[in-house]
Each structure stands twice: as C-alpha cells, then as structure tokens.
Amino acid sequence: MNALAATNRNFRHAARILGLDAKIEKSLLIPFREIKVECTIPKDDGTLVSYVGFRVQHDNARGPMKGGIRYHPEVDPDEHQTWELMHRLWQWILDEYSKFHGHSPAIVTGKPIDLGGSLGREAATGRGVVFATEALRNEYGKSIKDMTFAIQGFGNVGSWAAKLIHERGGGVLNRENAGKVRAKFIIEAANHPTDPEADEILSKKGVIILPDIYANAGGVTVSYFEWVQNIQGFMWDEEKVNNELKRYMTRAFHNIKSMCQSHNCNLRMGAFTLGVNRVARATVLRGWEA
Ligand SMILES: NC(=O)C1=CN([C@@H]2O[C@H](COP(=O)(O)OP(=O)(O)OC[C@H]3O[C@@H](n4cnc5c(N)ncnc54)[C@H](OP(=O)(O)O)[C@@H]3O)[C@@H](O)[C@H]2O)C=CC1
Numbered sequence: 001m002n003a004l005a006a007t008n009r010n011f012r013h014a015a016r017i018l019g020l021d022a023k024i025e026k027s028l029l030i031p032f033r034e035i036k037v038e039c040t041i042p043k044d045d046g047t048l049v050s051y052v053g054f055r056v057q058h059d060n061a062r063g064p065m066k067g068g069i070r071y072h073p074e075v076d077p078d079e080h081q082t083w084e085l086m087h088r089l090w091q092w093i094l095d096e097y098s099k100f101h102g103h104s105p106a107i108v109t110g111k112p113i114d115l116g117g118s119l120g121r122e123a124a125t126g127r128g129v130v131f132a133t134e135a136l137r138n139e140y141g142k143s144i145k146d147m148t149f150a151i152q153g154f155g156n157v158g159s160w161a162a163k164l165i166h167e168r169g170g171g172v173l174n175r176e177n178a179g180k181v182r183a184k185f186i187i188e189a190a191n192h193p194t195d196p197e198a199d200e201i202l203s204k205k206g207v208i209i210l211p212d213i214y215a216n217a218g219g220v221t222v223s224y225f226e227w228v229q230n231i232q233g234f235m236w237d238e239e240k241v242n243n244e245l246k247r248y249m250t251r252a253f254h255n256i257k258s259m260c261q262s263h264n265c266n267l268r269m270g271a272f273t274l275g276v277n278r279v280a281r282a283t284v285l286r287g288w289e290a
C-alpha cells in the first residue's frame, strides 16, 4: 500500500473514532491546494532539460503550512553535491522571496547556521526520537540504559539517534547480533516505515509501535523553532533548543496517551485522533467546513 493510501486509511479510522461529521471528514481529506510546476533549464552543452515539481498545501486552519522538500533520487545521488545543492537552494529561496518582501529568513527552514538556521536542527530528529523513546519507556518504568536497540538506516536520523542512545548507556545492535532481535517496541523514526497490514500483525503480537507522525516530529519541531527565532530576530543557544524540544516531545506523548485512554486505541490512533481533532476544531471555528 502506498504512503498516501495508508495515511488516508489511518485518517478515516481516526475520523470514525472521533465520530467526525462527514462534511468535515471530506474537507480535511482533500488538500487545500496542489501545484504542479515545470521548469526548463539550459544545460552547459546548450541542450534543454525539464524538471517537474509538485507542492501540496494541505490545510492552514491552525496556522501557516510547512513541509519537507523531497527530490527524486536520480536528481543528484552524490551526497556532497546534494549538500552543495541544498545550500544553493536555501539561498535561492531566501533571495527570491526577499526580493519582494524584504529580508525574510523565516520563509525557509533547515538553513545553515550562518544564514539564520537554528542550532540543534541537524541532530533534532534523532534527538526527538530519543526523547520520544524516553517518554514511552517512562510509561513502562525502564530507562534507555536497560535496553538494546536495533536501528535500521544510518543517515542523519539513525546516526544521531544511535549516538544519543549510546551516550545514555543504551546498547545498539550491529550486524553480528541483530538476528537476536525480538522487539517489544518499535519506534518509527522514518516516514511511513510500517504498512497498515504489518501494523495489524505487530499489534496482535503485542508489539508497541510509537508512530512516525509523533516519533520523528523533532525535526519539524526544531524547524518551527528556527522560524520562531527568525521572526524574533533572536538566536537561542543549543541548550535552549534541546530543552524546548524535550518539553514539546514529552508533552505531546502525554497528550497522545490521554487520547488513547479516552478512545481506547493504540498509539498510532492516539496520535492521529489528537491531530485530526485539533484541525477539525479549528476548521469548524473558522466556518470552513464544506
Ligand atoms: N532528516 C530529518 O530531519 C527528518 C527525516 N525524516 C525521515 O527519516 C528518514 C531518514 O531520514 P534521513 O536520516 O534524513 O535520511 P538519510 O538519507 O540521511 O539516511 C537514510 C538512511 O537510510 C538507509 N536506508 C535506505 N533505504 C533503506 C532500507 N530499505 N532499509 C534500511 N536502511 C535503508 C540509507 O542507507 P544508504 O546510505 O546505505 O542508502 C541511509 O543510511 C526518512 O524517512 C525521512 O523522511 C523525518 C523527519 C525529519
């Protein structure tokens, strides 16, 4: 099942749990705006190359929309060149927007520190995963140092999570001992790592899954902090960024748990019902329901 179909299925399940009005359900399911752009660029050899881009703006009932930028893997598979490209892209977005609106660093996040980026953003998603894991483990009366972790994927998120888990005394499995894994908990640090069918099988086995929309939200949360700092024109030190991140992740965990208790549902549905309910309430208050 593709990611959109799986997300829509989870959304509909959450809407049923909440008893959401059919009109609101329909209005929240369909994105507010989808834009397709085509950009034709002359190459050094004089030939033209054409790129197609998409921008989906889903809902702004609760505030401005934001999201990650994705590239097709074939655009530029070389890591170093990708990093260079990202720097130029941030600069370009910033410059183009600022031409019309004056200097506006808040318009794009994940910027290099020298261009108004936030301290702590690079590690934020992995750090958020660790804070989320700590919140979950506190529920079960254990600490990270009592546990062993298998981490799948060792890029930005996985490597930071591994480093921070190691610092807290947790064991990280490697290829020699990974075969022993009998996981009781799965922390979804990547986007959409568990298919709904797999979700059901794991739930029946009693495996507790901390869902992606919560567990990997540390990155977008610190991107939000970057936006806040840019608007304030004031830079926070890294300790403040990390402390605020911990506060947000821990509070969100308790909000999810309280939805789980009210609706007798698992953590994924707790997270979905929490988010859907907030957006639905804002939609009704704004008088935007279809
Ligand atoms: N970076 C961020 O701030 C955020 C990231 N995310 C999500 O987290 C995930 C990881 O992102 P990020 O760390 O930035 O990405 P990176 O590109 O830095 O790292 C991805 C890692 O995953 C590995 N990988 C790729 N495919 C597989 C697979 N099938 N099985 C196991 N490992 C695999 C890659 O290995 P190799 O290099 O060998 O290909 C690489 O080590 C993505 O789903 C992303 O959308 C979510 C929120 C924020």
Ligand SMILES: O=C(O)CCC(=O)C(=O)O
Residues within 6 Å of the ligand: 066, 067, 068, 069, 109, 110, 191, 219, 220, 223, 224
């Ligand atoms: O930093 C952001 O705003 C988005 C990060 C994110 O969630 C992602 O890239 O998947």
